[in-house]
Amino acid sequence: MPAPAVSQGPVTGTRYLVHGVFWDGQPASGPEYDGGAPAMRLQSPDGDIRQLSLHPGARLGFQVADPVRSCLGHIRVHSLARRDHVLCPAGAPAARGKQCERCFMLDESRLIHDFHRGGRVTPGLRDYLMQEHWLYVATFAGGSTKVGTASGPRKWNRLAEQGAAVARYVAHAQDGRVVRILEDLVTAEIGLTQQIRSSAKAEALLLPLPAAELDATNARRAGEVRSLLDRAAVEGFTVVDEPWLRPAQSEPLHGAGARHAYPHPLGSGRHGFNVAALTGSIALAGLDNTDAMFVVSLGQLSGTSITLGDYSSDVPAVQEALF
Ligand SMILES: [Zn+2]
Known part of the structure; x- marks a missing residue:
């Protein structure tokens, strides 16, 4: 989704509510290029949204100010091009996922998942859903594979946000209703899941499978999906075979270098490290005074409040046990 209006960068010493890691920038233009301009989205006390860039070499230092998760607000879809991220007026604790009860009920993006089963949607959401969509098959570092969907404008970014190791687009659908019918068909007939937990993604990145093996797995599963779609009695789509281009700043996490699980719980205390690489919302972190690298799942910070500062994990x- 498009980022909300952003004023400036975040400020040291200010307390922010973490909304998560977003890849809203331009796609990678070639195999050796960074893409997506990933950033941590932070909400200031006066309701400003600020972006902390997570480019290779970025420094991330913070103290957890409140580990209790707060509501991240809700989405209102006005049209194909325009949607608002409405911040939670009450600043309420999160009760359902990342939202309070009220924001959960008001969130229009929730309705997206029922539209193809005959669910009712607002005119703005209908406008959004009637644009072109893509069906993809994504394989993660441990070899687990999922099927998923992306809207036309988010075709590349959606997969960058997921942190896929390798992915292929398998169908181009005329709208968001058709693509979700296909997605459900793939799950029912081939058994591909639609969701992989972020904790499983992070654990797999501690010892990623070789690239050739992951590519073979993805090619095989994508081939199975294309065969299924070739004989599906559904109108409004074409079968495609198109690779997704992984951004260069994700490469070190998917490569063979040694790394370890980040040794401190992110829900409390002070943390500071350099971001060496990023895939989805999972970072490869370099700590001060050691050459060892660590896998940190930054998604765990979503909903917590942090104060930025010059800290060092x-x-x-x-340390010897690490080597
Ligand atoms: Zn709320």
């Missing part, structure tokens, strides 16, 4: 005491 402790290197684990038994």
Whole structure:
């Protein structure tokens, strides 16, 4: 989704509510290019939204100010091109996922998933859903594979946000209703899941499978999906075979270099590290005073409040055990 209006960069010492990691920038233009301009979206106390860039080499230092998750507001879709992210007026605790009860009920993006089953939608949401969509098959670092959908403008970004190791587009659908009928068909007939937990993605990145093996898995599953779609009695789509281009700043996480699980819980305390690479919302972090690299799932910060500052994560005491 398009980023809300952004004023400036975040300020050290200010307390922010973390909305998560977003890849809203231009797609990677070639295999060796960074893409997506990933950033952590932060909400200031006066309701400004600020972006903390997570480019390679970016420094991320913060103290957890409140581990209790707050509501991240809700989405209102006005048209194909225009949607608002409405911040939670009450600043309420999150009760359902990342939202309070009220924002959960008001969130129009929730209705997207029922539209193809005959659910009712607002005119703005109908406008959004009637644009072209893509069906993709994505494989993650541990070899698990999912089927998913992306709207036309988010064709590349959706997969960058997921942190896929390798992915292929398998169908181009005329609208968001058709693409979700196809998605459900693939799950029912081939058994591909529509969701992979972020904790499983992070764990797999500690020891990613070789690239050739992941590509073979993805090619095989995508081939199965295309065969199924070739004989599907559904109108309004064409079968395609098109690779997704992984952004260069994700490469070190999917490569073979040694790395370890980040040794501190993100829900409390002070943290500071350099972002060496990023895939989805998972970072490869370099800590001060060690060459060891660590896998940090930044998505865990969503909904918590942090204060930015010049902090440095402790290197684990038994450092020898890491090597
Ligand atoms: Zn709320």
